[in-house]
Amino acid sequence: MTMPLSAGQLNLVLCHCCGQACPVAHARCDRCDGALHRRKPNSLARAWAFLVASLICYVPANILPVMYTDILGSGSGNTILGGILEFWNSGGWDLALLIFIASVVVPCTKFLVLGTLLVSCQRRSRWAPIERGKMFRMIEVVGYWSMLDVLVVALVVALVQFQSLSSIDPRGGILFFGLVVLLTMIAAISFDPRIIWDSEVEDG
Amino acid sequence: MAARLALIICEYCDTVHESVVLTKRERAYCVRCGALVQRDAPLSVQQLLALSISAALVFVFANVFPVIAITMQGLNNQATLSESVLALAQGHLTPIALMAGMTIIVVPFLQITLLCWLTSFAALGRAAPGFKGCMRALEHLRPWSMLEVGLLGVLVAIVKLAGMLDVHPGLGVWALAMLTVLVILISGKGIRRLWDDLEGLIP
Incomplete structure (x- = not known):
């Protein structure tokens, strides 16, 4: 089978806003006025920066409590993992699993996948490009589900406010966890998956 | 060309x-x-318009009716989506309120508004004023709409609180569920068909 042609070889560039094929000489798409780039600018450096920042935030996100529960005078702080264990011990294994997937499995998978993609693209590796592309599309689809814990804390905190009787307050951990989600999403958006194929196309 | x-x-x-x-x-x-x-493109412009208008109406219900109501020792409390975001903004963790508010209220609101605007003109065979800007805005908004996560979050919060308090799902949950489905249907890349449908009419 002959190698399919890539846009670069035909002097074309894809407009990310409207999907049109534009001449590579143009700076803006003539249909939607969107900015045109052959590859997303500084893709690898930006993705690395956001990935490292999110990894740093992931530490306090897991160490600090995410909320402080005070029901009828007895108060306790809860970390993300502590909340999952509490569900598990009280018999709610299904919910524990759901939160575990959303707040532990999904972010860790994102770290691993983005790290693997960045390292392999930087080394211009030609290893398994189809599979690496699939991994990228997977984290694009599942990535934002880790917002789950942030939204749950927001709702619970807003509801349980009975003045002196009992209240639930948010704590710093949830702020860092929110940042982890935000930063990994920006890292994934900054990464240009077309770089996965560049070494194969350009090096022949 | x-x-x-x-x-x-x-x-x-x-x-x-x-x-x-x-x-x-x-x-x-x-x-x-x-x-x-x-x-x-599975949806025609007329279908997109109809679904966008429905989404706008359901959006109002989802934000006006409480999503959760709780009772504790005779005290009642209930919260709508926007109330819970505002309550969170009162504390010392305003950035979290901002994130929650953006992803489950502001971004879906903007998406629905822009889609209603674009499709109502397109149904009349015209390009809406500011067509290009609106279309580009929709592309940039897409990754930040997290209604389905918000819906799951409400359900988890209900189960979580049920352990210690008397919790009832409110009317808003049903509206939120319908809104989630509608927004998934209309907010995809299907809207890009307008570029071809209105070819030559875009200023």
Whole structure:
């Protein structure tokens, strides 16, 4: 089978806003006025920066409590993992699993996948490009589900406010966890998956 | 010009494909990397308009009716989506309130507004004022709409609180569930068909 042609070889560039094929000489798409780039600018450096920042935030996100529960005078702080264990011990294994997937499995998978993609693209590796592309599309689809814990804390905190009787307050951990989600999403958006194929196309 | 429009470039590997005419529910995948490159537009402009208007109405219900109501020792409390975001903003963790508010209220609101605006003009065979800007805004908003996560979050919060308090799901949950489905239907890349439908009419 002959190698399919890539846009670069035909002097074309894809407009990310409207999907049109534009001449590579143009700076803006003539249909939607969107900015045109052959590859997303500084893709690898930006993705690395956001990935490292999110990894740093992931530490306090897991160490600090995410909320402080005070029901009828007895108060306790809860970390993300502590909340999952509490569900598990009280018999709610299904919910524990759901939160575990959303707040532990999904972010860790994102770290691993983005790290693997960045390292392999930087080394211009030609290893398994189809599979690496699939991994990228997977984290694009599942990535934002880790917002789950942030939204749950927001709702619970807003509801349980009975003045002196009992209240639930948010704590710093949830702020860092929110940042982890935000930063990994920006890292994934900054990464240009077309770089996965560049070494194969350009090096022949 | 016409020849250029018939080309489709895979956004994942930059491979150039010739556009093909797809029958209903057919999808085209990239020959090199296997990513989806083309699908037939399942919704017409009229259908998009109808669903956008429904979404706008359901959005009002989802934000006016409480999503959760709780009772504790005779005290009642209930919260709508916007109330819970505002309550969170009162504390010392305002950035979290901002994130929650953006992803489950502001972004879906903007998406629905822009879609109603664009499709109502398109249904009359015209390009809406500010067409290009609105279309580009929709592209940038898409990753930040998290209604389905918000819906799951409400359900988890209900189960979580049920352990210690008397919790009832409110009317808003049903509206939120319908809104989630509607927004998934209308907010995809299907709106890009307007570029072809209104070819030559865009200023």
